[in-house]
Structure formats: structure tokens, C-alpha cells
Amino acid sequence: MPDSPDAEARLRDVIIVGAGPVGMMLACQLAVRGLDIVVVERRTEPSLLSRAIGIHPPGLRALEQIGVLDDLLADAVKISEGEVSCDGALMGRLSFTRVGGRHPFVAALPQYETESLLRARFAQLCPGGLREGVTVSGLLDQGDRVELHTTDVGSGTESGVRSFCGRFVVGADGARSRVRAAAGIGWRTYGRGASYLMADLADRGVRSSTARLFFERAGVVESFPLPAGRRRWVALTESLMLDSSVSDLAALIRDRVGEDAVGRGGGTTPDGADGASDVARAAGDRRAPASAFAVQQRLADRMVSGRVVLVGDAAHEISPIGGQGMNLGWLDAVALAPVLELALQPGPSDQRAAAAARAAAALAGYERTRLRAARMAVRQAGFNMAMGRPATGIRLTARNALVRTLALPPTRGLLARAFTMRWL
Known part of the structure; x- marks a missing residue:
């Protein structure tokens, strides 16, 4: 049974802000360790948008x-x-089956299905531990605990104002993180931005287990298999093409690649990103919207501030080109869970100073290693974006020569490891 409203004020081990895939991964990682946690989420219903699809080893x-x-x-x-x-x-082919490990592949599943599995698992581990319809209004780090101030979504009365108290607060609330802002952590932009158009379309039956990259003169087109006979198509655009349709994307693909991504039947399921219409309504409708999105890479100045910690997009916004963002956030969660467990271990009062020092050192180590991993991911994503930009003349020749070289031994194996995030 869920806790009563009066129980919100009890001191928790960890409060997680954000119930996306990274927040729920951390929640499950902590719950299996037996910690007392609560997750607060602004949304009142899970998102049904596909967003991230690639899950690396x-x-x-x-x-x-x-x-x-x-x-x-x-x-x-x-x-x-x-x-x-x-x-x-x-120009080249990479096999992920030769990189070793128990999972020599990349699993593709729409993000909302992954989130659903994580939420269901968390409900088993910590019944009633998720509070939906709650938005963060501020926080106060009191040295030995953090008080998180929240407001119920849609409530303009004092009865909708609540406070949660935890030994630690973790911001898993995305690139526009309120936790990061409330903690006063800086947010810096790196490199050039880009814009893309995307939709999930009916698969035309070509190599259903193969990811396909088209490094064309006018810009990259990417295609990835999905369950239920679908395939994701993503194309670089000169500008943010808001109000574009699936037909617009199909025409762009046809012009660059020479393939008919939609076909005469027009069966489509463009449930890709923010702004996409309902899948059932869009199916079979070429006028249904495709998803236009802009990419800009950003890193937080810090991932730890006192008893406030950041994970996922709240700490690093990575280009989705290459599929690193969600996986990188999950690895933040995997690294943070044992650190928080260590920091929360009880001990005799005369040893608390030493325990606090160990916890601080562990948190500093978390911040150092995860920021280093984020910087590496930014560089790799930046390389991926640069390779996909329009190219003609000498630049086109040089880029294609580089691609062919990277697709040959011994660099082919290293490239396969990089694209399956083995370096993390």
C-alpha cells in the first residue's frame, strides 16, 4: 500500500526526481540493495513516445x-x-557479434516499452514508491539531509505543496533539470548543434537485423530495425522542419538514398519524439507528423553538490546520434548505487567522521569517472555528427576514404566496440 501523505515528511535514504528510464534504473538499483527511496515525477502518465531505442551491451x-x-x-x-x-x-560493414561478451548485439525497443518494464519492476521492489504529478519548486541542503520542496501539478493551493526529506537527492529530471538549477550547478554547451527529422515506419523487409547508415552528399540518413515490423528513419535537415509530415521525410529519404521508405501502402507509426501524434491515429496516414528535433550537446559543471547528485540528461545532454544518451545515464545509475549504499551505511557515533570522509571520497570518485565518461561520449557523438554532415568534393572523398579505412581490420573491431559502448 502507498504511504499516507503524512509519511512524505519521513526521512528517506534517497529521493529521486524523475521517473524516466534513468531515474527508474537508479530506483531499481537502489531498491534491490534494500534502501528506503521515493521517486517523484512531474508527469501524471507515462510517455508513449518512442525516443531512445538502442540498448547497448x-x-x-x-x-x-x-x-x-x-x-x-x-x-x-x-x-x-x-x-x-x-x-x-x-563502404563498410561492422559485425557486433565478434566483439565478445554475453550480449554481442544492440537491442532495439521503443523507450516507452523499456520504461514500462522498469516501472513494473520498481513497483515489485518498492510498492507505492512512485509519486506522480509532483513538480520540484526548490531544495535545501541541510548538511546531513536535503529537504525537497514540491508542488502537485495543477494545484494552486497550499494543500498542493509538499516537502520530502532524504539523506540524498538525485536529479534524474532531464536536460532542463530543476534539481540542477536549484543546486546552482552550471550547464555548458559544447560543439555545433544540428537538426533532424524522424519517424518510425513500416519495415520494407530489408535486412531486419541490420542498422543502416547512409553518408550521403546532402547529409546523413539512418535506419534502425524495431519490433513489430517497423524501422526507424532519421535524416539530417538544414533547419528544424516543424510541421513536417511522414511524406516529407519519405521524399527526403528517396531523394538522398533512392529508397521508398513508405511504399504505396503508406503504413506508418511515427511515434518517435516530442510532438508526434498518436500511433493509432497516424497509422497509414502519410500526412501524419514526423518528429523534428534539434540536437545540442551540454555538460554540467559538476555531478555532485553536497548531498545533491545528478545522473543522466540532468548531468549530460548527449546527441542521440549513436544512441549513447540513455545507456550513459544507466551507467551513471550503476556507478552511483553502490556509492550511495556506502554513504548510507550506519556506524558507531565515534566513527561517523571517518564514514563521512569515505562517503565524500566515493562521491568525488563517482563525479570524476562519470564526467570523464560523459566527455568521451560527447566527443564520440560529435564525431558521429560531423561524419554525417553534407559533403562534396575533396571533403566527400576524404570522408569516404576514412569510412572505408575504419571498416577494415584492425580498426573495424575497435569501431564495433566503440559503437556498442564497450569503452564504458
Whole structure:
């Protein structure tokens, strides 16, 4: 049974802000360790948008640790290889089956299905531990605990104002993190931005376990298999193409790649990102909206401030080109869970100073290693984005030569490891 409202004021071990895939991964990682946690989430209903789809081997290991992997793999598509082409010519192929490990593939599943599995697992581990419809209005770090001030969504009365109290507060509330802002942590932009158009379309039946990259003269087009006979298509655009339709994306793909991504039947399911219409309404309608989105990479100045800690997009906004963002956040959660467990271990009063010092050192180590991983991810995503930009003349020739070289031994194996995030 859920706690009563009066129980909100009790001191928790950890308060997690944000019930997206990263917040729920951390919640499960902490719950299996027996910690007392609560998750607060602004949304009143889970998102049904596809967003992140690629789950790399390190992410699969994280799912295995919390007992979710088997259920996820039962629904996911296993991507075993990737190929790169330009002007209709194959330039290289990467096999993920040769990189070793227990999971030599990338699993593809829409984010809302992954979130559903994580939420269901958390409900088993910590019944009533999720508070929805709660938005953060501020926080106060009191040295030995943090008081989190919240307001119920849609409430303009004092009865809708609540406070939670925890030994630690973790911000998993995305790139526009209120926790990060309330903690006064800086947020810096890195590199150039880009814009893309995306939709999930009916698969035309071409190499259903293969990720396909088209490094074309006018800009990259990417295609990834999805469950239920679908395939995600993403295309670089010159500007943010708001109000675009699936037909617009299909025409762009046809012009660059020479393939009909929609076909005469027009069956589509553009449930890709913010602004996409309902899947059932959009199915079969070429006028249904495609998802236009802008990419900009950002890093937080810090990931730890006193007893406030950041994970996922709240700490690092990584380009989705390459599929690193959600997986990187999960690895933040995997690294943070044992650190918080250590910091929360009880001990004799005469040893508290030493225990606090160990906890501070562990948190500093978490911040150092995860910021280093985030910087590496930013560099790799920046490289991916640069390779996909429009190219002609000497630049086109040089880029294609580089792609062909990287697709040959010994760099081919290193590239496969990089694209499956083995370096993390």
C-alpha cells in the first residue's frame, strides 16, 4: 500500500526526481540493495513516445542486474550488424557479434516499452514508491539531509505543496533539470548543434537485423530495425522542419538514398519524439507528423553538490546520434548505487567522521569517472555528427576514404566496440 501523505515528511535514504528510464534504473538499483527511496515525477502518465531505442551491451548488463533483461529481450529486436554506404555503394560493414561478451548485439525497443518494464519492476521492489504529478519548486541542503520542496501539478493551493526529506537527492529530471538549477550547478554547451527529422515506419523487409547508415552528399540518413515490423528513419535537415509530415521525410529519404521508405501502402507509426501524434491515429496516414528535433550537446559543471547528485540528461545532454544518451545515464545509475549504499551505511557515533570522509571520497570518485565518461561520449557523438554532415568534393572523398579505412581490420573491431559502448 502507498504511504499516507503524512509519511512524505519521513526521512528517506534517497529521493529521486524523475521517473524516466534513468531515474527508474537508479530506483531499481537502489531498491534491490534494500534502501528506503521515493521517486517523484512531474508527469501524471507515462510517455508513449518512442525516443531512445538502442540498448547497448553495458545497458543490457544493467538491466540484468535488476532482473529485467529477459523480459526486455523477449520484446526487442537484436541488431547484429551495421553497414555504411554512399551513392548506392557499400563502404563498410561492422559485425557486433565478434566483439565478445554475453550480449554481442544492440537491442532495439521503443523507450516507452523499456520504461514500462522498469516501472513494473520498481513497483515489485518498492510498492507505492512512485509519486506522480509532483513538480520540484526548490531544495535545501541541510548538511546531513536535503529537504525537497514540491508542488502537485495543477494545484494552486497550499494543500498542493509538499516537502520530502532524504539523506540524498538525485536529479534524474532531464536536460532542463530543476534539481540542477536549484543546486546552482552550471550547464555548458559544447560543439555545433544540428537538426533532424524522424519517424518510425513500416519495415520494407530489408535486412531486419541490420542498422543502416547512409553518408550521403546532402547529409546523413539512418535506419534502425524495431519490433513489430517497423524501422526507424532519421535524416539530417538544414533547419528544424516543424510541421513536417511522414511524406516529407519519405521524399527526403528517396531523394538522398533512392529508397521508398513508405511504399504505396503508406503504413506508418511515427511515434518517435516530442510532438508526434498518436500511433493509432497516424497509422497509414502519410500526412501524419514526423518528429523534428534539434540536437545540442551540454555538460554540467559538476555531478555532485553536497548531498545533491545528478545522473543522466540532468548531468549530460548527449546527441542521440549513436544512441549513447540513455545507456550513459544507466551507467551513471550503476556507478552511483553502490556509492550511495556506502554513504548510507550506519556506524558507531565515534566513527561517523571517518564514514563521512569515505562517503565524500566515493562521491568525488563517482563525479570524476562519470564526467570523464560523459566527455568521451560527447566527443564520440560529435564525431558521429560531423561524419554525417553534407559533403562534396575533396571533403566527400576524404570522408569516404576514412569510412572505408575504419571498416577494415584492425580498426573495424575497435569501431564495433566503440559503437556498442564497450569503452564504458
